[in-house]
Amino acid sequence: MPSGEAMSVREHQKRRRRERIFRAAIELFRRQGFQATTASEIAKAAHVSRGTFFNYYPYKEAVLLDYGHALLSTLREMALRRLAQGEEPLEVLRFVFQMLSEGTKAEKDLVLPLLYELLNPDPLRAKAAFEALPLGDLVAEILKPLRDRGVIRSDLSLERMGRTLADLYFLSALRWAAYTPHRDLDQEIERSLRIALEGILVRP
Amino acid sequence: MPSGEAMSVREHQKRRRRERIFRAAIELFRRQGFQATTASEIAKAAHVSRGTFFNYYPYKEAVLLDYGHALLSTLREMALRRLAQGEEPLEVLRFVFQMLSEGTKAEKDLVLPLLYELLNPDPLRAKAAFEALPLGDLVAEILKPLRDRGVIRSDLSLERMGRTLADLYFLSALRWAAYTPHRDLDQEIERSLRIALEGILVRP
Numbered sequence: 001m002p003s004g005e006a007m008s009v010r011e012h013q014k015r016r017r018r019e020r021i022f023r024a025a026i027e028l029f030r031r032q033g034f035q036a037t038t039a040s041e042i043a044k045a046a047h048v049s050r051g052t053f054f055n056y057y058p059y060k061e062a063v064l065l066d067y068g069h070a071l072l073s074t075l076r077e078m079a080l081r082r083l084a085q086g087e088e089p090l091e092v093l094r095f096v097f098q099m100l101s102e103g104t105k106a107e108k109d110l111v112l113p114l115l116y117e118l119l120n121p122d123p124l125r126a127k128a129a130f131e132a133l134p135l136g137d138l139v140a141e142i143l144k145p146l147r148d149r150g151v152i153r154s155d156l157s158l159e160r161m162g163r164t165l166a167d168l169y170f171l172s173a174l175r176w177a178a179y180t181p182h183r184d185l186d187q188e189i190e191r192s193l194r195i196a197l198e199g200i201l202v203r204p
Numbered sequence: 205m206p207s208g209e210a211m212s213v214r215e216h217q218k219r220r221r222r223e224r225i226f227r228a229a230i231e232l233f234r235r236q237g238f239q240a241t242t243a244s245e246i247a248k249a250a251h252v253s254r255g256t257f258f259n260y261y262p263y264k265e266a267v268l269l270d271y272g273h274a275l276l277s278t279l280r281e282m283a284l285r286r287l288a289q290g291e292e293p294l295e296v297l298r299f300v301f302q303m304l305s306e307g308t309k310a311e312k313d314l315v316l317p318l319l320y321e322l323l324n325p326d327p328l329r330a331k332a333a334f335e336a337l338p339l340g341d342l343v344a345e346i347l348k349p350l351r352d353r354g355v356i357r358s359d360l361s362l363e364r365m366g367r368t369l370a371d372l373y374f375l376s377a378l379r380w381a382a383y384t385p386h387r388d389l390d391q392e393i394e395r396s397l398r399i400a401l402e403g404i405l406v407r408p
Contacts, residue, residue, distance in 0.1 A: 119323055123382050143404070152404050156395060164372065164399050171371045178327050191360060192368065199403025200347070200356050200365050 018056050021046040025063040026110075034064070034113050059125070064114040065132035075099055076138050089146050090197070093139065097169060097193050100135075101186045104173045112177045115170055135169065136162035161196075168192035222260050225250040229267040230314070238268070238317050263329070268318040269336035279303055280342050293350050294401070297343065301373060301397050304339075305390045308377045316381045319374055339373065340366035365400075372396035 024046035028037045039060060043053040057063050075096060082092045104111045117129040140162030146152045152161070172192050176185045228250035232241045243264060247257040261267050279300060286296045308315045321333040344366030350356045356365070376396050380389045 113325075116323065116325055119320070119378065121320055126382060151406060153402075153406050156399065156404075160395060161399065161404050164396060165404075167375045168368065168371065171375065174323065178330060191364060195360065195365065195368050195400060195403075197404050198357075199399070199405075200360075200369075200401050201403075202355060202357050203407055 017046075017048065017052075021048060021053060021056050022063060022066055025057075025060075026067060029063075029110055030107075034060075034109055061113060061117045061120075061125070062128070064110060064117065065129055067110060068114045069132040071103060072133055072135060072138065076141075079138065079142060083142065083145070089142050090151075093142050093165075094190075094193070096138065096142065097165075097189050098186065100169055100173075101189045104177070105185055108177055108181075111173065115174050118170065136166035138162070139165045165193065165196050168196055221250075221252065221256075225252060225257060225260050226267060226270055229261075229264075230271060233267075233314055234311075238264075238313055265317060265321045265324075265329070266332070268314060268321065269333055271314060272318045273336045275307060276337055276339060276342065280345075283342065283346060287346065287349070293346050297346050297369075298394075298397070300342065300346065301369075301393050302390060304373055304377075305393045308381070309389055312381055312385075315377065319378050319381075322374065340370040342366070343369045369397065369400050372400055 021042065025037070025042045028041055028045060037060070039053050040050050042060075042063075043050045046053070057066075078099070079092050079096050082095065083089060087095075114129075114133075118126060118133065120126045120129065136159065140158040143152055143158055143161060147154065147158060169189055169192065172188045173185065176183060176188055180188075225246065229241070229246045232245055232249060241264070243257050244254050246264075246267075247254045250257070282303070283296050283300050286299065287293060291299075318333075318337075322330060322337065324330045324333065340363065344362040347356055347362055347365060351358065351362060373393055373396065376392045377389065380387060380392055384392075
């Protein structure tokens with residue numbers, strides 16, 4: 001039986017190997033496209049066997065979940081820092097949606113299959129994607145101080161409002177990438193945000 | 205060369221054959237499930253060859269597009285009749301979303317693959333689905349008299365508002381079917397509608 005220390009070395013090796021596979025995969029996706037890259041090519045570039053690749057990532061899209069999770073974690077840290085510095089939550093929310101828009105435009109060929117993964121007909125895969133990409137939770141976290149100040153409505157849960165805003169980003173990005181890449185995604189997302197924040201009915 | 209009359213008979217035969225295939229397919233989908241039903245089984249039940257089936261419906265999901273299109277056309281007629289009878293447009297909108305919710309619950313196993321078709325990664329298939337299911341256009345049509353009366357905001361297009369409401373139905377239904385079939389879909393959809401109509405920010 002391995003000692004605690006030996007286990008820790010093994011865990012460390014596993015983490016390093018996962019990172020190596022991850023970096024090799026992302027590099028290949030960026031260079032030759034996500035669809036065109038095979039698991040065998042990733043394994044070769046990362047100096048592991050094809051079987052080892054699938055031990056770490058049971059399907060190719062799982063690499064994108066790690067990618068999206070890392071981006072979203074960075075975005076969350078940036079947003080929380082802004083909140084801590086006293087920036088208005090609605091401004092922070094706009095910043096988050098602008099960053100999402102920038103990231104989507106810059107890495108369209110990675111973000112698109114990542115977003116499709118959220119709607120994978122296999123419920124286990126879709127669940128893994130939702131858990132890796134907690135955008136709704138981040139939005140709810142940003143909205144929370146506004147709830148406490150009475151700026152946002154109290155008859156719906158923060159969770160539901162976060163999820164709705166996340167959904168609207170998500171469908172705006174998918175529709176933009178698939179049909180209207182000539183349009184300005186920033187504007188598309190900003191308008192969705194306005195509908196969700198202010199509503200369709202005229203305010204008195 | 206066939207005369208005009210002969211062409212018309214041929215068109216008539218084609219339409220009847222399409223209807224026969226459609227009815228046989230829907231009956232099989234309801235009886236044994238959409239995924240479990242093969243094109244060969246549909247062809248056999250409709251007394252046509254497998255090749256003939258694919259002449260009318262290039263993929264199995266295309267049958268569902270006809271199904272959804274017919275439901276949406278009926279719903280549109282009901283909505284326009286209510287508007288013509290003087291019912292308040294916002295009430296008609298609520299009626300439409302309630303009917304969508306009822307239809308989704310009653311025929312979950314047909315509606316779910318139909319909704320996924322809207323996000324098919326093949327852009328031609330997704331486009332065919334969007335064209336067969338113009339829910340956003342129907343919502344825009346219902347909202348139009350409210351725009352004329354100044355009840356809804358004028359800084360966003362009716363088309364965008366219609367699309368946003370259609371998106372929210374669509375994602376509520378997908379999430380409900382995949383994750384929370386124990387919840388009340390009516391309520392889920394009604395809450396999405398409230399967010400889109402009234403917004404997240406408190407009204408003065």
